[in-house]
Amino acid sequence: MAETPAETKDLVHYIEPKGDFIAFSDEEDYLAKGLEWKLFTARSVKKELVYKSGSHQEKVKLAGYEQYGNGLDTIVVEFENGRQSCIHPAYLKEMQSSSFGKELLSGPVASIALTGVEQEVKEKATEDLGELIKAPKTEPKKEKPKSKKKEAIPKLDLPTDKxxxxxxxxxxxxxxxxxxxxxxxxxxxxxxxxxxxxxxxxxxxxxxxxxxxxxxxxxxxxxxxxxxxxxxxxxxxxxxxxxxxxxxxxxxxxx
Missing domain, CATH: 2.40.50.140 (Nucleic acid-binding proteins)
Incomplete structure (x- = not known):
């Protein structure tokens, strides 16, 4: 018997992106990032991947990614119900394996979503924050205007002809x-x-x-x-x- 939305809504632990994330600019950008994350090959580009959580799995699409410096990316995937969630590239890659999750079927759903590399990412972020808090205080300096994010350059209305x-x-x-x-x-x-x-x-x-x-x-x-x-x-x-x-x-x- 197929699962109803009411039966599946608690089977996925969503980690929603914080604010705006980076969307793929074009097919070439999508291909380059997918190859970098080793989610597919140039000869077999996938538009949909499998998200697994315990006994539940469903297809997701890559919506974009967040960047945290030092080459660290977090993928943003979009589910069939339109909801989005963040996931580490290596963890999503593991989910594509047929053997993934078999040893986790008895574990609680929420803990599954935060195991392995997902938990490592969160722990690393916590450690970095702790180091900043422990850093010696310096003498107060004159307040500088808060730097604003660069405004997105508006797209040009390009001519369609030569x-x-x-x-x-x-x-x-x-x-x-x-x-x-x-x-x-x-x-x-x-x-x-x-x-x-x-x-x-x-x-x-x-x-x-x-x-x-x-x-x-x-x-x-x-x-x-x-x-x-x-x-x-x-x-x-x-x-x-x-x-x-x-x-x-x-x-x-x-x-």
């Missing part, structure tokens, strides 16, 4: 392609501006270092004009936009 650009070559570098496992050559651009009406300032952007670009024999500091299409696809946290298929490249005298 447009004309002006930009400056900032740097030649590489970006890991998680699908091929190899690095792709890329060009970082600055002062990127759409000059087709309506004009739009993009700022920093990037593009693949294609054969078309190599023929122009670019060097850092070159000012360019070209046609292309801009999309939202980040190179890193600061560079959020990519120029696709640049063509009709001309070195210009203006930035």
């Amino acid at each position: 447009v004309h650009f002006r930009a400056t070559v900032k740097e030649f570098t590489a970006k890991m392609n998680h699908f091929t496992g190899e690095e792709d050559e890329v060009v970082l651009l600055e002062n990127v501006k759409v000059t087709t009406e309506p004009e739009l300032v993009i700022g920093d952007a990037w593009c693949g270092y294609s054969k078309t670009l190599k023929k122009v024999e670019l060097v850092e500091g070159d000012s360019l004009e070209f046609d292309g299409k801009v999309i939202e696809k980040k190179y890193n946290k600061e560079i959020r936009y990519k120029v696709n298929n640049p063509s009709k490249l001309v070195k210009s005298t203006e930035a």
